[in-house]
Amino acid sequence: MSDASQLITQTADFVRDKFLHEGSGHDWAHIRRVWHVARALAQQTPHADVLVTELGALLHDVADWKFHDGDEEAGPRAARTWLESQGANEAVIQRVEAIIREISFKGLGVATPMSTVEGELVQDADRLDAIGAIGVARAFAYGGHKGRPLHDPEVAPIEHASFESYKQNTAPTINHFYEKLLHLRERLNTPAARRVAEERHQFMEQFLEQFLREWDSQDVA
Numbered sequence: 001m002s003d004a005s006q007l008i009t010q011t012a013d014f015v016r017d018k019f020l021h022e023g024s025g026h027d028w029a030h031i032r033r034v035w036h037v038a039r040a041l042a043q044q045t046p047h048a049d050v051l052v053t054e055l056g057a058l059l060h061d062v063a064d065w066k067f068h069d070g071d072e073e074a075g076p077r078a079a080r081t082w083l084e085s086q087g088a089n090e091a092v093i094q095r096v097e098a099i100i101r102e103i104s105f106k107g108l109g110v111a112t113p114m115s116t117v118e119g120e121l122v123q124d125a126d127r128l129d130a131i132g133a134i135g136v137a138r139a140f141a142y143g144g145h146k147g148r149p150l151h152d153p154e155v156a157p158i159e160h161a162s163f164e165s166y167k168q169n170t171a172p173t174i175n176h177f178y179e180k181l182l183h184l185r186e187r188l189n190t191p192a193a194r195r196v197a198e199e200r201h202q203f204m205e206q207f208l209e210q211f212l213r214e215w216d217s218q219d220v221a
């Protein structure tokens, strides 16, 4: 096995062990999908470094700020500690750290450009997993984890313009669709990801329409 494929296998094992029993929507199955989708995108993208893409995908949620008191450096730091322990090359470590630092959605008013092509691919794979049927399930898993109501028609969605306001938001889960998920289709970096997003986006719109009808029992004669 090459050094690169050994590093990927070891990293996948490390992340799988860490996330196997996670129930907040940041579970191993999410990370595995992001890894496979990002790798497929990288294989179709000239000049993309597949090793950096795979490591970035595997480690992108390793210490998410949402679960570490808002500390945005916790993720890059945890990735560096792991990759150094495996003897990874410093240039690779720096590129993986940048992916983790830049990937997160931070509110509708905050641009989150990725500084590398590998980052663009991992961000697309991560965002594809936040929409569609899986995206719906993950949003409610996250809301349940935080003890939030499914929906409250009295609480209007807000277009969070700053990261602070997005971070502090504790609205019901349905609001998250209007505050983030329905906007992801337009914020993808690659045409390949945009094509996949189309059907997933339509599914979410259909889900919301049906959810809101059932909320008021409008479908009961």
Ligand code: ADP
Residues within 6 Å of the ligand: 024, 025, 026, 064, 103, 104, 105, 126, 127, 129, 130, 135, 138, 139, 140, 142, 143, 172, 173, 176, 181
């Ligand atoms: P990603 O993994 O796409 O970067 P996040 O790390 O922001 O997404 O969130 C992980 C999952 O939890 C995603 O599916 C996301 O939509 C969901 N999530 C994040 N914040 C909320 C929220 N306030 N309400 C419901 N779901 C949320």
Ligand code: NI
Residues within 6 Å of the ligand: 030, 034, 060, 061, 126
């Ligand atoms: Ni993720």
